[in-house]
Amino acid sequence: MNEIKLVSRTGGTNTHIQIGRLTVGLDFILIAGPCSVENEIQTLEIARAVQAAGADMLRGGAFKPRTSPYAFQGLGLKGLKILAMAREETGLPIVSEVLDTRDVAWMCDYVDVLQIGARNIQNFPLLKEAGKARKPVLLKRGMHSTLSEWLNCAEYILSEGNPNVILCERGIRTFETYTRNTLDLSAVPAIKELSHLPVIVDPAHGTGRVSLIAPMSLAAVASGADGLIIEVHGDPKMALSDSDQALTPQQFLAVSRKIRSLRLFMESLN
C-alpha cells in the first residue's frame, strides 16, 4: 500500500540535477545562508562570506512559516528581489522556500531551487504545483514523516512531471528536549536504498544547537549525504529567526573546510 513508483530505487538510475555549474547527486553541494532575508546589506554580506567560504548555493527565506502569527513573517517579494541581487553579484544559485500554491509559478522567476519545508510536507496541492514548476525542488522531511510518507510526497512531485527533487533530512520530532529535533542520519543510507533521489542534510534545524552543527555535518558526510544546508548569519544573536542555530561566517569557513576534506576522504574510502 502507498507504494512508490517513480521515486523508487527500481524506478530509475541515480538522479543527477544540473544547477548552474553543479550536478546535484554527483558533486557534493554546500548550501548556506541566513534563515530569513532581513535586508539587502545583511543578505549581500552573508552571500559574499559564504561564497568565500566555499558555499555552492545561497539559501534565504522570504516567506517564513512561523509558529506565531506575531513573529516575523519574511519580506516576501522584496526578499526575493534581494536574493536575486545576491545571485547577480556572487553567481550563487538561490534556494528559497515557497509556502503557497499561488506563489509557485512566479517565484520561479527569482529562485533556482524551490524549497518545500517540513510544515508543508503533506500540503498536497503545493506538492502538485511544485511538480508543474520548471525548477528543482528541495523537499524537506516533515517532523513527523516516516520515510515511506516522505517518499510518497516526492512521488507527488515526480508524478506531475518534475523529476528534479532533492530530499533533505532535517530532524524528526521525538521526546528528547536537549535538541530541537532528533536528526535521523540513518535516513540518508535508508533513502539511498529505497530511492534514486539525492539526499542532503540540515544539521542546524536537525539539532537546534550551534555546537552540534559541525560534528553532525561531518557525520552526515560520512553517512553518505549528497550535501548539506547550513544557516549562516553575520550576527546570529541579532537574527530575526533561528538565532540559536546559525553559524557565523568564520565558524562556517572552519566547518566547510573539514566537510570538503572529509568528503574527499570518503570518496577515497569506497
Add this chain to the structure above:
Amino acid sequence: MNEIKLVSRTGGTNTHIQIGRLTVGLDFILIAGPCSVENEIQTLEIARAVQAAGADMLRGGAFKPRTSPYAFQGLGLKGLKILAMAREETGLPIVSEVLDTRDVAWMCDYVDVLQIGARNIQNFPLLKEAGKARKPVLLKRGMHSTLSEWLNCAEYILSEGNPNVILCERGIRTFETYTRNTLDLSAVPAIKELSHLPVIVDPAHGTGRVSLIAPMSLAAVASGADGLIIEVHGDPKMALSDSDQALTPQQFLAVSRKIRSLRLFMESLN
C-alpha cells in the same frame, strides 16, 4: 515566547458559534458522515441515515489529502455540489475540508464549516485565508502538534478576523502501532483551561479502529468535549478511503444514543 493572545482563556469568555439551529460551545454537537463524498446516492443515503440517528451536521470530504498521489483524491467541486444537495434535503449543515488557499473563498458558497485537516495545521497561508473567510473553521490538531503550537495556529485565524474556530483533537503520532494514532483526550480539559474555544473529538481518526470508536466517544464526552465527529459509511468495507474506521448507520445509531444519554448525565453531574 509564542504566546497566544486572542485564543487565550484570558482573552475572552467561552466562544459560542451559531451554526443553523445549533450553538457550538453550548450545545453538544454530533457531526457524522462519510470520509469521502463518493457519489450522489451514497452521500444522500448516509446523510439521511445520520440525520435519523441524531447527527447535527454532515461531514464529507470533496478534497482528500492522501499519502499517495495514486489514491482517490476526492470529487472536488462535484463533491461539494453533492454535499449541498444533501443539506438541501436534510437541513444538516455541511463540514468539508479545504486544502488550498485558492479554494477557501469559493468553497464558502457550499459549506457551513471549513475544515482544516491535521496535515495542514502549519500551512500558514491557508490559516490566514481561513481567517478572512466568513464561515466557522474546524481546526484539527496536527499529528505532531503540541497544544501550544495548535493554539498558535488558531491564533492565526483569529488574528485575521475570524473568531469562529472549533478545535478538534484527532490523535497524535506516537510509537504505538495497534492504533493508527494515540487519541489524547487530556487535550480536551487542557485546551479548556488554556483557551475559550470549543473543542471536539474525532475518535475514528484518533484510533483507526471501529471497535474503539464507541468507548472513546463516551470517554470524550466524559472528558468534557463539546462534540464529536464520526465517520459513517453505508458499506465501510467498500469505502474509497478510511474503510477501517467508519461505522455503519446502525452502529452510529447505537453509539449516538449512548453519547446523548451520557452527555445529559454529565451535565447533571456538575
Add this chain to the structure above:
Amino acid sequence: MNEIKLVSRTGGTNTHIQIGRLTVGLDFILIAGPCSVENEIQTLEIARAVQAAGADMLRGGAFKPRTSPYAFQGLGLKGLKILAMAREETGLPIVSEVLDTRDVAWMCDYVDVLQIGARNIQNFPLLKEAGKARKPVLLKRGMHSTLSEWLNCAEYILSEGNPNVILCERGIRTFETYTRNTLDLSAVPAIKELSHLPVIVDPAHGTGRVSLIAPMSLAAVASGADGLIIEVHGDPKMALSDSDQALTPQQFLAVSRKIRSLRLFMESLN
C-alpha cells in the same frame, strides 16, 4: 511473533481477583494514597481520609524509583511497616511498588498487591519473581511500551504461575510537554479486546497536572476501566515526591463521588 498465550482474550474468561472484600475485574476499584510513605502520621492521616472518601485500597511507595540518585529514595522496610499499620487501622488493602528481585518474597508479608512500575516494565527477572509470588501484581505500562510489549510482560508473570495481574495505563512518552505523559485511554478498550485481564488507569502520572485528574478520571470510567489509582496527599506542596500531581483529601472526595456516580451510570448504559 511475540504472541501472547495465557493473557490473550482467547486464553480465558475475564480474570477476577479477590482482594479482601473486593473482586477486581468485577467491582470498580479506587486506589488512593500518597506517592511516597513519608512518615507514620502523614500516612495514617491520608489512609483515614481516603477511606472516608470511599477508597478501596491504599497506595504508598516505600521504594521510590527516582530519576536522580540524590532525590528521596523512600523509607524502605520502615515505610512498609507504616503501611501495614495503616491497613491494621483502616482495613484497606495495601498496594506498594517493588523494585528489586531480592525484595519480592519478603515484601509479600507487608503488601496485598505488588506494584511493578513503568521503569521496570522490561525488568524480566523482576517479572519472573512476581510470577512466583503469592500476591496479585499491579503492572503499569512502560512509558515506551506498545500494547503488545506490555501484554508480553504480563505473560512473563502468568507463565511463572501467578494469574492475578491487574494492568494499569499510566501514560506514554510523547513529544507533548504540557502534560508529563500522554494518557492513552484507548489502551483500556484495546486491552479489553486483546486480553481477559482487568485494566485500571492512573490519571495523576498520566497527566502530571492536578487540574486534569478529575476529567481524565471520568473519561477513564467512561472508556470502561476497571478502576483508578490516584495520588492523594494531605499537603501536596510539601510532598517529598510528585507534589504537582496529588489531590488533597477534599479534592479526592469530590472526584470520588463523581467517579462512583458515573460508574453506576455506565453500568446502566450497557
Add this chain to the structure above:
Amino acid sequence: MNEIKLVSRTGGTNTHIQIGRLTVGLDFILIAGPCSVENEIQTLEIARAVQAAGADMLRGGAFKPRTSPYAFQGLGLKGLKILAMAREETGLPIVSEVLDTRDVAWMCDYVDVLQIGARNIQNFPLLKEAGKARKPVLLKRGMHSTLSEWLNCAEYILSEGNPNVILCERGIRTFETYTRNTLDLSAVPAIKELSHLPVIVDPAHGTGRVSLIAPMSLAAVASGADGLIIEVHGDPKMALSDSDQALTPQQFLAVSRKIRSLRLFMESLN
C-alpha cells in the same frame, strides 16, 4: 532539578578507563560478537573471526532480555563460562549484559565489562549494584531516555563509587518503522559537551538493518564517538536472537577497516 554532579563535564576531566591493553576514552574501541552466546563452537569461531578482523573486545549475551517469555533467554552461567574460554583463547576482554541485582557480584568473575541494557536503564537497584562492582560498566541509553535522564542513571553508578562508566547510544524509539529504532548520533557530541564520560555507538540495535550498519558506523566515527559495538554472527540467519541485524565476519572485516581508516583521518582533521 535532577542536576548531575559527578558525571558532569564540570565534574572532572575526560574519563579514561583501562581495560586490558586499551584505554577507553583515548583509544577508539571496537567491540564485536554475537547477540547471544549460543554454544561453545559458535562463540569461539566468532571470537577468533572478530579478533582477526580487528575487534578490541568480545561481546556476547548470556542473559537475554526478550520481549516474550517463550523466546530464547540465554545460556546463563554456561554462557559466561564459554565467554571466559573465548577470552582465554583470544585475549579479548569480555562485555556481557547483567539483568539482575543478584548476579552483579559473581558475574564480575567472568566478564571485563558489565553491560546494562536499554530495558534496565531505570532499574535503579541494578545501577546501584553496578556502582559497587569492581568492573567498568557499559550503560546503554534507554529507548525512551532523554540525555538528562541517561546521565542521571550514570550518576547513580558513579555516586556508589564506580567511576568507570562507558555510555552507549543505541537508538531511541520514535514513530519511524523502517528502522527498529532511530539512532540519535547527535547524542555523541551532546554527551561530550555535558559529561566527561566516554560514549560509544551501537549501530546494529540503533537501526535493526544490516545494510545500515556500515554507513552509520562511519557516521558515528565522524560524530566523535569513542568506539562502536557491533553484532557479528557466523550465520546471521540462524542466530537465536537479532538475526536481522548481525554482520557476517567478512562484512565486519570490511567495515572494520573503513572504521579504523576513518578514525585516523578524523584525528588528523582536528
